[in-house]
Amino acid sequence: MTSTKLVALAARIERFPIAGSFTISRGPKTEAVTVVAEVSRDGLTGRGECVPYPRYGETPEATLAAIQAMRDAVAGGLTRQALQAAMPPGAARNALDCALIDLEAKAAGVRAWSLLGRPEPAGRTTAYTISLGTPDAMAAAAARAAHRPLLKIKLGGDGDPGRIAAVRKAAPKSELIVDANEAWTEANLEQNLAACAAVGVTLVEQPLPAGKDEALARIRRPLTVCADESVHDRSSLAPLRERYDAVNIKLDKTGGLTEALAMADAAQALGFEIMIGCMVATSLSMAPAMLVTPQARFVDLDGPLLLARDRDHGLRYDGSLVYPPDSSLWG
Numbered sequence: 252m253t254s255t256k257l258v259a260l261a262a263r264i265e266r267f268p269i270a271g272s273f274t275i276s277r278g279p280k281t282e283a284v285t286v287v288a289e290v291s292r293d294g295l296t297g298r299g300e301c302v303p304y305p306r307y308g309e310t311p312e313a314t315l316a317a318i319q320a321m322r323d324a325v326a327g328g329l330t331r332q333a334l335q336a337a338m339p340p341g342a343a344r345n346a347l348d349c350a351l352i353d354l355e356a357k358a359a360g361v362r363a364w365s366l367l368g369r370p371e372p373a374g375r376t377t378a379y380t381i382s383l384g385t386p387d388a389m390a391a392a393a394a395r396a397a398h399r400p401l402l403k404i405k406l407g408g409d410g411d412p413g414r415i416a417a418v419r420k421a422a423p424k425s426e427l428i429v430d431a432n433e434a435w436t437e438a439n440l441e442q443n444l445a446a447c448a449a450v451g452v453t454l455v456e457q458p459l460p461a462g463k464d465e466a467l468a469r470i471r472r473p474l475t476v477c478a479d480e481s482v483h484d485r486s487s488l489a490p491l492r493e494r495y496d497a498v499n500i501k502l503d504k505t506g507g508l509t510e511a512l513a514m515a516d517a518a519q520a521l522g523f524e525i526m527i528g529c530m531v532a533t534s535l536s537m538a539p540a541m542l543v544t545p546q547a548r549f550v551d552l553d554g555p556l557l558l559a560r561d562r563d564h565g566l567r568y569d570g571s572l573v574y575p576p577d578s579s580l581w582g
Contacts, residue, residue, distance in 0.1 A: 260325040261289045262318040262346070264311045265300075267533055268559040279382075283531045283558060286314045288346035290325060290354050297354025298581060299539070301342035301503050302530035306480060309342050317343035331355065331509055340484045340506030348507025349539045353581050363582030364542050369512065372541045374574045378403035378428060378551040386410070386417035397422040399571045403551055404452075407434030412446035419450035428549060430456040433480055437466045448473040454549065456499060456526070457481065467494035477526055477549075484510050485517045497524035499551075500543060508539040515546045524548045531557050534565035538576035541566075 267283045283302065290297045303309035317338070321329065324337060331351040338344040356363040364371050381392045383405040396402060402425045404418050411431070419427065427450070435443055435458040447455055457479040459466060464481055477497035482488065483504045491498070498518050505511040515525055526549035527540050537552045544550050552573055555561040564579040576582055 258290060258292045258326050258328065260318070260322045260347075261291070262315055263287055264315055265533075267561075269531060269557055270559045280531070283533070283554070284311050285532050285536065286311055286318065286342065286346055287535070288318050288350045290347070290350045292354060293358070295354060295357045297350040297352065297357060298535060299346040299349030299351075299353065299507075300532060300535035301346035301349075302532045302536060303342045304503055304530070307341065314341075314343045314346075317341075318347055321347060335506075335509060338506065340504065340510060342503045344506035345502045345508075348509050349502070349581070352508055352539065356582050357578075362578065363508075363539070367508075367512065367542065369542055370545045372544050372575045374569070374572045375541075375544045375547075375550045375552075376401055376571050377553050377556075377568075377573045378549065379553050379556060379571055380551075381405060381418065383407055383414075386413045389414050390417040390421040393418040393421040393425075397425060399425060401426045401428070401549075401571060403553075404429045405432065406430065406443075407432045411435075411439075411443050415447055415450055415452065427452045428454040428456065428551075430479070431458045433457050433460040435459055440466055441470055444470075444473055444476075454497060454526075464494055472496065475524065477524075479528065485514045488514070488518055488521055488523070492521060492523075495523070497526055497548070499526040499528040500547075501528045501530065502536070502540055503530055508542060511540070511543055515543050519546060526551060528552075529554045533558065533562045534576065535562060535581055537566055537573070538581035541573070541575050542582075 265285050285300050288299045303311050303314040356366045378401045379399045380403045429452050454475040454477050456477040461480040475496045478491050478495040479499040482498045500511050502511050525547045527543040527547040528551040532554045534555045567574040
């Protein structure tokens with residue numbers, strides 16, 4: 252964006268109820284709290300959505316303030332490239348980065364993937380998440396979703412081998428991936444990995460706490476182990492090569508699509524498999540992430556499926572197939 256014409260930045264907090272509740276090892280939530288950034292110029296408006304991540308000390312209010320603090324810079328012609336140095340990685344930069352890309356694409360009259368020189372994304376199978384609960388509750392939820400080809404199972408407590416066995420029995424034909432959300436320990440790591448491998452789990456995400464995951468380099472990993480909380484942007488990749496086989500790229504961690512795409516390239520060069528993941532959010536958060544899907548082995552963009560309602564012009568989901576955004580939504 253090099254135009255000197257007036258550019259305006261607006262931002263707000265939005266709330267979307269979750270259908271039922273969503274539970275991981277850190278606790279339940281009943282709504283998705285997002286922050287939306289809008290950058291307007293010449294009658295066009297670009298939008299981006301982020302989800303502040305409490306795990307990293309982010310709050311909706313602080314994220315909103317961080318975006319609003321960029322008003323003068325945006326009005327002065329801040330480019331997407333300059334944004335990368337002007338803000339640290341995180342949710343606030345993600346919303347603004349995606350808004351700038353959306354605006355650039357609209358101004359150029361092209362889709363975002365063409366603007367960025369990336370392949371056009373196609374429909375992809377997304378994981379569908381089963382919340383953490385008792386074995387019986389998780390088995391019941393898995394049975395209701397057993398028609399879906401890929402299920403993501405939230406684990407993270409005593410009795411996880413029983414939980415994953417119950418889920419597998421309830422969904423015998425689905426591919427299973429597991430997210431432990433840092434809740435396992437060195438003492439139960441190998442037992443839990445073995446229990447997952449025994450029922451054909453394909454991947455386990457972040458079994459140990461970030462910064463306390465050295466044990467992963469000392470054991471024989473019986474299945475693919477994926478970093479989530481341990482990986483943020485390109486700078487965090489190299490130290491993980493001996494501990495993980497895959498990395499979960501989330502735009503709220505990388506600070507936007509610009510870094511996410513660069514990180515995907517760097518991760519592939521280092522030999523990592525790629526998962527593109529999400530927080531529980533609306534289709535406006537998922538839409539930019541679709542541009543990473545051509546490089547991803549695993550796609551986990553089911554956020555809108557967990558909501559009681561999505562925003563207007565949301566992504567099209569056909570069962571577990573998710574399709575690229577229409578330009579009326581983003582990009």
